[in-house]
Amino acid sequence: MKLHNRRVAALAALVLSAGLSLSACGGDDGGSGSDNSSGGGDSASGTYVFLPKNLGNPYFDTSDNAGKAAVEAFGGTYQEVGPDQASPDAQVPFINTAAQQGASALVVSANDPEAICDALNEARDADVKVVTFDSDTNADCRDLFINQATAEGIAKVQVDMIAEQIGDEGDIAILSAAANATNQNAWIDLMKEDLAANHPNITLVDTVYGDDDDQKSFDQTAALLQANPDLKGIISPTTVGIAAAARYLSTSDAKGKVALTGLGTPNQMREYVEDGTVTEFALWNPADLGTLAAYAAKALVDGDVTDGSGSFEAGDLGEFTAEDGVVLLGEPFKFNADNIGDFDF
Missing domain, CATH: 3.40.50.2300 (Response regulator)
Incomplete structure (x- = not known):
């Protein structure tokens, strides 16, 4: 994994290269993969469904748009779905639909640690890989948690x-x-x-x-x-x-x-x-978080991470290691009058 200060120094470039927008993404917004996929296994033809706590939240707009850029970079198909309001069980129908439609992976920020567990495990039984980010479920309800910081x-x-x-x-x-x-x-x-x-x-x-x-x-x-x-x-x-x-x-x-x-x-x-x-x-940088979540989902689909362990490349972020079902992004960064002008997300 690249050191945190290197990611911070490159933050503006990362955001610009991802082409991020702080506008909300609708549930129909998906992208087909490009032909020059860098992934192996099934990732080049897979569908990656991002499910934030709620739509229209600038934080998740940023993370999910970066996730979209990553998915398209490795040749997958991106979708974003989610409720308008964050509530414990509002994400359940979106999980069920993604499983029914044969998604390769779900990338979820959980509104509640338990309320969506049954739906997630049913999806996993249908061979959908489950990555949580930002807010975790119980550990037995997902395959990997992308922890933004300790x-x-x-x-x-x-x-x-x-x-x-x-x-x-x-x-x-x-x-x-x-x-x-x-x-x-x-x-x-x-x-x-x-x-x-x-x-x-x-x-x-x-x-x-x-x-x-x-x-x-x-x-x-x-x-x-x-x-x-x-x-x-x-x-x-x-x-x-x-x-x-x-x-x-x-x-x-x-x-x-x-x-x-x-x-x-x-x-x-x-x-x-x-x-x-x-x-x-x-x-932390929510764009990095979305990027890492997308590549972690790809690693699960490709079989590079199994049983919560393994190493994988996450694009420009470098190499990361999953241990005990968790991947750590890095440490928080402080913004103040001296540096806030250097960032755009």
């Missing part, structure tokens, strides 16, 4: 940023996505452990949920500030939530008084960094 690393970077921004003391709150989101809850538990062990003067006073809905996240931010007049900072480990919270803070009396950090994309957060609402936030 949960510990994601939690730590967010706690470190808020601690620095509020002088390592004061009340903070967390604005999360759905209450049952696997990745969000894992990060929050680890953030609580880090705060308790290393930041005794910071108090987590509340955790609220915006369900990855812009308006609800905006309203939850307003409610947090009203209920906690001494609030010093907010962590939002979700791209929808942090952008909505920044939008609220940018025109409120709390701008410059309440720090906001978490996980966001540069294009969403640029104006809020430039106007001083947000000092620093973090994320």
Whole structure:
């Protein structure tokens, strides 16, 4: 695997070469493979179905468009399907349809760790390879999980940023996505452990949920500030939530008084960094995540990864290794006023 700093340095080029767009992709948007496939096995004729938590989410638009570019590069056929709203069982009918239509692989960001398991295992019984990315299911419901970064690393970077921004003391709150989101809850538990062990003067006073809905996240931010007049900072480990919270803070009396950090994309957060609402936030590259997920699915279809283990090439990202059913992308990257202009996704 290439080192993280090499991926960061090449990020702008990767995004441009993938031809990414932040517009939503409809369920009918598929692409047929080219004749100069670099893959072996059945990957050149296979169909790869990407199933995000919900359509119209800029984060998944970016990851799925990169996945599309990767699938087309190795000669497969790409499809994106998904619900309009993220809910625990909303992905089930799309999984069933993909299996019935003979998809080679499903690439899924799970809204719930268990609600889609039966459908995924039925798909696997029909010889559909299942890759989860961003948000995992239970391990026995998929073949590989593409982990954007270790949960510990994601939690730590967010706690470190808020601690620095509020002088390592004061009340903070967390604005999360759905209450049952696997990745969000894992990060929050680890953030609580880090705060308790290393930041005794910071108090987590509340955790609220915006369900990855812009308006609800905006309203939850307003409610947090009203209920906690001494609030010093907010962590939002979700791209929808942090952008909505920044939008609220940018025109409120709390701008410059309440720090906001978490996980966001540069294009969403640029104006809020430039106007001083947000000092620093973090994320991995969702384009890299989508690319890696596509190549991991290809490796499963080709038989290069079996029983959760094996090595494979992921295009320009280089070589990766699957161990115990997990492939690790890398470490989170911090965006701030000094570097945000270098990125476009």
